[in-house]
Amino acid sequence: MTDADTFAKLQAEMRACTLCLDAGYWVQPPAVTQGSHRARMMTIGQAPGITEVEAGRPFNAGSGKRLFEWLGRAGIDEDWFRSTQYMTSVTKCYPGRQPSGSGDRVPSRAEQKLCQTFLDRELALVQPEVIIPIGRLAIALFFNNKLKLTEIIGTQMQIENNAWVIPLPHSSGASRWHQLQENRALIDKAVDLIAGHYHRLFG
Ligand code: SF4
Numbered sequence: 407m408t409d410a411d412t413f414a415k416l417q418a419e420m421r422a423c424t425l426c427l428d429a430g431y432w433v434q435p436p437a438v439t440q441g442s443h444r445a446r447m448m449t450i451g452q453a454p455g456i457t458e459v460e461a462g463r464p465f466n467a468g469s470g471k472r473l474f475e476w477l478g479r480a481g482i483d484e485d486w487f488r489s490t491q492y493m494t495s496v497t498k499c500y501p502g503r504q505p506s507g508s509g510d511r512v513p514s515r516a517e518q519k520l521c522q523t524f525l526d527r528e529l530a531l532v533q534p535e536v537i538i539p540i541g542r543l544a545i546a547l548f549f550n551n552k553l554k555l556t557e558i559i560g561t562q563m564q565i566e567n568n569a570w571v572i573p574l575p576h577s578s579g580a581s582r583w584h585q586l587q588e589n590r591a592l593i594d595k596a597v598d599l600i601a602g603h604y605h606r607l608f609g
Contacts, residue, residue, distance in 0.1 A: 409444075469577045
């Protein structure tokens with residue numbers, strides 16, 4: 407089986423997955439991911455929102471507009487990135503609204519665990535050289551959860567397989583962190599780091 411076949415099989419498995427529903431969690435499949443198994447850069451978000459499910463692509467609407475404004479400043483074109491790189495999330499299905507109604511529900515640890523096998527397989531198959539975790543949940547996959555975002559954003563870390571991890575804050579309008587004036591310089595630093603790797607990888 408070629409890598410392309412293995413990738414297509416994984417995508418089909420994710421889209422058909424009902425593990426969370428079977429375990430009694432409210433989620434709205436199908437899984438939302440986008441991109442190529444030949445990607446050298448990978449973004450990992452928290453979970454898709456309803457507009458992502460409707461559009462069938464991650465980081466649609468406002469969160470995507472802001473994310474691609476940041477990546478655009480690193481020289482990255484949105485259409486190019488979406489078609490040649492890879493975009494996924496910690497959990498792949500829409501988790502619904504918070505009980506309070508303000509913003510989307512954060513997937514539980516149990517749901518994250520159920521979906522972890524897919525993320526492990528995506529990372530093993532794509533083997534990205536640059537990983538961009540976006541938001542607390544994805545950042546916690548790589549960085550100590552006790553660190554504040556102000557200690558993490560604007561830094562990079564190399565992991566075992568030599569991939570570079572460059573975190574970004576959650577880019578949704580509901581998140582206030584990226585809107586604070588004092589945090590903008592940290593986002594600029596992260597954008598510069600991403601730009602450096604983008605030019606190293608793609609010239
Ligand atoms: S979030 Fe992940 S584990 Fe849960 S149903 Fe969707 S694809 Fe399956």
